[in-house]
Amino acid sequence: MGRRMHRKLFCFLILCCLYGLFFNTQWIKDLFKDHNQNSVTQTHRKNIIKLVCQQNNLTFNSSYIISSFVSKQLYVEHSYKFIYCEVPKVGCTNWKRIILLLNKTFDVSPEDLKHFDVHNHSSLVRLSTYNYSQQMEMLQNYTKVMFVRDPLHRLVSAYRDKFLHEEDTYYSKTFADQIKAKMRKNKNSSQKVTFEEFARFVIQEKARYRDTHWKPMHALCDPCNIQYDIVGKFETMKEDSDFVLKTIKAPKHLQYPNIKHYPNESRTNEEISIKYFNSLPPKVLEDLINVYREDFSLFQYLPVNHTKNTKNTREISKSALSFTSLSSSSFLK
Ligand SMILES: *[C@@H]1O[C@H](CO)[C@@H](O)[C@H](O)[C@H]1NC(C)=O
Ligand SMILES: *[C@@H]1O[C@H](CO)[C@@H](O)[C@H](O)[C@H]1NC(C)=O
Ligand SMILES: *[C@@H]1O[C@H](CO)[C@@H](O)[C@H](O)[C@H]1NC(C)=O
Ligand SMILES: *[C@@H]1O[C@H](CO)[C@@H](O)[C@H](O)[C@H]1NC(C)=O
Ligand SMILES: *[C@@H]1O[C@H](CO)[C@@H](O)[C@H](O)[C@H]1NC(C)=O
Ligand SMILES: *[C@@H]1O[C@H](CO)[C@@H](O)[C@H](O)[C@H]1NC(C)=O
Ligand SMILES: *[C@@H]1O[C@H](CO)[C@@H](O)[C@H](O)[C@H]1NC(C)=O
Numbered sequence: 501m502g503r504r505m506h507r508k509l510f511c512f513l514i515l516c517c518l519y520g521l522f523f524n525t526q527w528i529k530d531l532f533k534d535h536n537q538n539s540v541t542q543t544h545r546k547n548i549i550k551l552v553c554q555q556n557n558l559t560f561n562s563s564y565i566i567s568s569f570v571s572k573q574l575y576v577e578h579s580y581k582f583i584y585c586e587v588p589k590v591g592c593t594n595w596k597r598i599i600l601l602l603n604k605t606f607d608v609s610p611e612d613l614k615h616f617d618v619h620n621h622s623s624l625v626r627l628s629t630y631n632y633s634q635q636m637e638m639l640q641n642y643t644k645v646m647f648v649r650d651p652l653h654r655l656v657s658a659y660r661d662k663f664l665h666e667e668d669t670y671y672s673k674t675f676a677d678q679i680k681a682k683m684r685k686n687k688n689s690s691q692k693v694t695f696e697e698f699a700r701f702v703i704q705e706k707a708r709y710r711d712t713h714w715k716p717m718h719a720l721c722d723p724c725n726i727q728y729d730i731v732g733k734f735e736t737m738k739e740d741s742d743f744v745l746k747t748i749k750a751p752k753h754l755q756y757p758n759i760k761h762y763p764n765e766s767r768t769n770e771e772i773s774i775k776y777f778n779s780l781p782p783k784v785l786e787d788l789i790n791v792y793r794e795d796f797s798l799f800q801y802l803p804v805n806h807t808k809n810t811k812n813t814r815e816i817s818k819s820a821l822s823f824t825s826l827s828s829s830s831f832l833k
Contacts, residue, residue: 538743545731545800552797553724560725566635570722571628573712576638577602580748583627583638585646585721588713589657590734593618594757595647598745600624601754610757639726643748646721648799649734651792655702656695656776657768658713661761663693675711695776696784703787718794731799 553559575584577599584599586592596618597610603623606613613621627635649657662671676693682704683697702714712720723731730747732740741756760767777785789796789803796803 535746538739542730542743546728548800549723549731549798552794556794556797558718558724558794564725565632566627566639566726567722568628570720570726571635572626573720574627574644575599576625576627576630576642579603580750581642582748583642583644585644585726585728586712587647587649587717587720589654589661590647590649590717591737591756591758592647593761594759596621596624597757597759598750598754602750610759615761643730643744644726644728645730645732645744646717646723646728647732647734647737647740648717648795650773650801651716651795651799652777652788652803653768653770653773654717654734655699655714655788655792656773659695659698659776660765660768660772662713663698665762696780699780699784699788703784703791716792716795718798723798733799 550559570585573586575586575596576582577584580602582599582602584595586595593615594610597613600606600613600618600621600623601608601610606623627638630638662668663676666672679693679697679701680687683693683701702710707716707719710716710719718724721728730740730744732744737756737758745754745756766772780788795801
């Protein structure tokens with residue numbers, strides 16, 4: 501009797517599994533796919549970063565001392581042992597919302613945390629506030645995360661956000677006047693800073709003085725010397741943020757909030773970026789790609805996507821990528 505039941509149960513389970521395998525049932529797929537897929541993607545991204553860093557001598561040896569600039573980009577959340585590197589224009593406001601919401605004392609919804617309150621919130625703690633040995637211990641024990649984005653989309657996003665809105669007068673007025681004074685031929689024109697003026701300004705700036713909104717991502721977070729556990733991408737924010745939250749074992753109800761600063765405007769995308777890049781003289785575009793050459797290689801983005809003029813940009817892409825000894829064919833697949 502008992503044995504017959506067991507045999508029936510066994511057959512039933514076998515049939516369930518076969519059914520799952522043959523008909524690709526979603527729950528079977530989800531069970532194995534998501535986690536594996538994310539780990540494979542992460543391993544791939546991290547291997548490329550390691551390789552490009554080594555080939556370009558961007559990795560320091562053991563006596564590395566984290567720079568005070570980078571330690572100010574890193575935010576620490578202790579209850580979930582989470583360190584987040586802030587890269588402006590890659591969803592950083594929403595990541596700061598998450599850090600605040602991980603703290604149980606904030607019993608609010610993400611929408612209640614307004615843009616300007618989030619950015620200078622007194623409960624956000626930077627790694628730089630700790631002494632050196634504490635910093636090293638946290639860097640060793642905590643889950644370190646950074647998010648990246650196509651470097652030129654990020655640049656367009658910075659331009660639209662900072663120079664086409666009046667709200668933040670430090671950029672739309674003070675900074676804009678500096679750019680005009682340097683770049684504008686006809687000083688009488690009261691027109692807003694154009695994208696070409698902005699691009700030329702970024703190209704001629706000294707690297708270490710570049711504003712964090714357009715400073716190259718590798719210079720903000722130093723992925724050659726800080727071994728990030730997860731390198732997420734803006735382009736796959738949903739999957740990558742889910743993976744981060746799962747990895748740090750965040751409460752299940754907490755999700756990446758995806759709130760936009762200007763709700764009525766579309767996010768910077770391929771279509772919008774291409775319009776801006778087609779307006780630039782080829783030499784300016786080439787120089788701009790060169791400013792972000794490490795970001796393109798480290799994070800596997802293709803400069804070739806940026807204009808419709810493929811022949812021209814293929815040449816530019818090749819020259820931008822020639823600084824890595826990775827064969828450009830593996831990039832331009
Ligand atoms: C990196 O450093 C090594 C040894 O100092 C040197 O041989 C090599 O040319 C350097 N590579 C680059 C890309 O600068
Ligand atoms: C590490 O750095 C020191 C000092 O900068 C240098 O002398 C040494 O050769 C480096 N070691 C390696 C393995 O690169
Ligand atoms: C954040 O900035 C606002 C406006 O600039 C200011 O009123 C507020 O006191 C600041 N908060 C903190 C915690 O610095
Ligand atoms: C949570 O926020 C409160 C209030 O700002 C703060 O005192 C506390 O240290 C935070 N907890 C953690 C784990 O960061
Ligand atoms: C760092 O700070 C901790 C806690 O305040 C303290 O115990 C430790 O002695 C400090 N270490 C150094 C090297 O100053
Ligand atoms: C880091 O990990 C070590 C070893 O597992 C442990 O002794 C130490 O307390 C941890 N430090 C923090 C800040 O969690
Ligand atoms: C700028 O304005 C001044 C005075 O209004 C005028 O004399 C000058 O010709 C103008 N320059 C240009 C380039 O338009």
